[in-house]
Amino acid sequence: MQLYNTLSAEERARLIDDAGKQRLTLSFYAYARIENPTQFRNELFLAWNPLEVLGRIYVAHEGINAQLSLPADHFYAFKDTIEAYDFMKGIRLNVAVEHDDHSFLKLTIKVRDKIVADGLEDDSFDPTNIGVHLKAKEFNDLLEDPNTIVVDMRNHYESEIGHFTGAIKPDVDTFRESLPIIEEQLAEHKQDKKLLMYCTGGIRCEKASAYFKHKGFENVYQLEGGIIEYTRQVKAEGLQSKFIGKNFVFDHRLGERITDDIVSNCHQCGKPCDNHTNCANEACHLLFIQCDECAANMEGCCSTECVDVIHLPEEEQKALRRGIKNGNMIFKKGKSEVLKYKDSASGITGTAATTLEKRTKDLRAKSQEPRLKKTLIGKGIHYFPKAEIGQFYLENGQIQSGDKILISGPTTGEQQLTVGEIFVNDAPADLAIVGNTVSFKVPFRIRLSDKLYLID
CATH class of the missing domain: 2.40.30.10 (Translation factors)
Structure with missing residues (x-):
C-alpha cells in the first residue's frame, strides 16, 4: 500500500509534460475535530494519489490546511473524495488566479500539531467563535467606513508586493508574531472601531478573528476566502479591486498578478519591481525582490559573495551547503543586510554566519579553475x-x-x-x-x- 511519494520532482515534471493535461492550482482549509490525524492523512493519500493530486497539505487534530494542484478533468472526482467527510461537505475551494502545471511536483501530506503555526496555548480560547465573514462587495463597503481599521494578517514579504489600500501591515516574519503586536497596537479600539482582517486564503483570519474576540474586540470582521476569493468575486461582479499589486503564493510562482500596480522595489537597486526570487546560491537561497537588470548583473544572486559561490565546482558548492539550515532565523526573508535597498539590521548572524563565511573563503582559496565569462x-x-x-x-x-x-x-x-x-x-x-x-x-x-x- 503506497502512502508516500515514489517519484522525484524531476520525474513528476516529466510525467506532467508527457500527459499534456491542464492542471488547476487551488487551496482550502477546514477547522474540525479529527480524532486520528494519521489515519485521516493516510486515507487522503490513498484517495488523491490515483487522481494525480500534488501539493502541500497539513492535517492536525484541529483540521486541514491544503494547497495543491490536480488535472482539471479530475476536479469533480477530487471533490467527491473530500465531501465524503461531513466537515468538508460544500467546502469552498479557492482556485488560483493564475495556473502553472508545475506549481507543485510532489504530494506531501504531513501530520502537525496545528494546521497554522499560531503559538496559541490558551485553553480558554475558542477557535470556533470567529468574526463575521464578508464577501468582496461587503469588504469594499466596510473599507470606506471611517471607523474601520483594516489589518493585513500576512508576513512582511507577502504584504510588501501587494495589499489593500490603507491597511496596517505588521513587519513580522511569522503569523504567530503578528497576533500580540496587533493586539497591543489596537488595544484602545476594542469597542469603538471595526477590526477588518484579510490574508491569502482566509485560514489565518479564521484563527485571528477568534483570538481577537477572545481578547475583547467587539466588532471583528474577516475577508471570506481571503485575497484569492476576493479577486474571483471582483472579476465576476465587475467590482473595483481595492487590493493593489500581487498576491504572494507559497508555490514556485511566488506571486499572482492582481492589478498592474507595482507597490514594491528591487532590494538591490530600488527600481520599482515586485518579482520575488530565491538567491541562486543554494547555500543561501534568500527570498528577496530582484529586477531583471539586477538578476542579469548579479546572476540571480543576492550578493557578490554568493556570485563567487555559484562559480565554484558543484561538489564544492555542495560542501558549502552541508550543515547550513536556510530558515528565517538565519536568512531573513527580504531583510538580509546584503540587500542594499533594504534598511534592516536583520541578517545572517552568529555561528551560522561565521561558518558560512569561513567555508566560502576556504572554497574560494581552494578553487583554481579559470572563470567562465x-x-x-x-x-x-x-x-x-x-x-x-x-x-x-x-x-x-x-x-x-x-x-x-x-x-x-x-x-x-x-x-x-x-x-x-x-x-x-x-x-x-x-x-x-x-x-x-x-x-x-x-x-x-x-x-x-x-x-x-x-x-x-
Missing part, C-alpha cells in the same frame, strides 16, 4: 520531451544560432552547448531578443529552475 540572459519555462526541445524566456540580451551557451540548474548541473536552429515565439527565426520565448534542441532535459547564460 558568461551573461545571464534567460530562464527555462518548458521542455518538450518528445521533440527534445527546451524553451526559454529571454530577460536580457539576445541569442541566435551559433551562439555558445551555458544552461545551469540544481539538477541539470552546468551544460555547455552551441545553439542550432531556433524558434522565436514558436516560429522559425534568426534572432531572439528581450521579451521573446526562444526554443531550440537540447540533448538533455531542462527544468523551470534552470538559468540560460550566453558564454562570452
Whole structure:
C-alpha cells in the first residue's frame, strides 16, 4: 500500500509534460475535530494519489490546511473524495488566479500539531467563535467606513508586493508574531472601531478573528476566502479591486498578478519591481525582490559573495551547503543586510554566519579553475520531451544560432552547448531578443529552475 511519494520532482515534471493535461492550482482549509490525524492523512493519500493530486497539505487534530494542484478533468472526482467527510461537505475551494502545471511536483501530506503555526496555548480560547465573514462587495463597503481599521494578517514579504489600500501591515516574519503586536497596537479600539482582517486564503483570519474576540474586540470582521476569493468575486461582479499589486503564493510562482500596480522595489537597486526570487546560491537561497537588470548583473544572486559561490565546482558548492539550515532565523526573508535597498539590521548572524563565511573563503582559496565569462540572459519555462526541445524566456540580451551557451540548474548541473536552429515565439527565426520565448534542441532535459547564460 503506497502512502508516500515514489517519484522525484524531476520525474513528476516529466510525467506532467508527457500527459499534456491542464492542471488547476487551488487551496482550502477546514477547522474540525479529527480524532486520528494519521489515519485521516493516510486515507487522503490513498484517495488523491490515483487522481494525480500534488501539493502541500497539513492535517492536525484541529483540521486541514491544503494547497495543491490536480488535472482539471479530475476536479469533480477530487471533490467527491473530500465531501465524503461531513466537515468538508460544500467546502469552498479557492482556485488560483493564475495556473502553472508545475506549481507543485510532489504530494506531501504531513501530520502537525496545528494546521497554522499560531503559538496559541490558551485553553480558554475558542477557535470556533470567529468574526463575521464578508464577501468582496461587503469588504469594499466596510473599507470606506471611517471607523474601520483594516489589518493585513500576512508576513512582511507577502504584504510588501501587494495589499489593500490603507491597511496596517505588521513587519513580522511569522503569523504567530503578528497576533500580540496587533493586539497591543489596537488595544484602545476594542469597542469603538471595526477590526477588518484579510490574508491569502482566509485560514489565518479564521484563527485571528477568534483570538481577537477572545481578547475583547467587539466588532471583528474577516475577508471570506481571503485575497484569492476576493479577486474571483471582483472579476465576476465587475467590482473595483481595492487590493493593489500581487498576491504572494507559497508555490514556485511566488506571486499572482492582481492589478498592474507595482507597490514594491528591487532590494538591490530600488527600481520599482515586485518579482520575488530565491538567491541562486543554494547555500543561501534568500527570498528577496530582484529586477531583471539586477538578476542579469548579479546572476540571480543576492550578493557578490554568493556570485563567487555559484562559480565554484558543484561538489564544492555542495560542501558549502552541508550543515547550513536556510530558515528565517538565519536568512531573513527580504531583510538580509546584503540587500542594499533594504534598511534592516536583520541578517545572517552568529555561528551560522561565521561558518558560512569561513567555508566560502576556504572554497574560494581552494578553487583554481579559470572563470567562465558568461551573461545571464534567460530562464527555462518548458521542455518538450518528445521533440527534445527546451524553451526559454529571454530577460536580457539576445541569442541566435551559433551562439555558445551555458544552461545551469540544481539538477541539470552546468551544460555547455552551441545553439542550432531556433524558434522565436514558436516560429522559425534568426534572432531572439528581450521579451521573446526562444526554443531550440537540447540533448538533455531542462527544468523551470534552470538559468540560460550566453558564454562570452
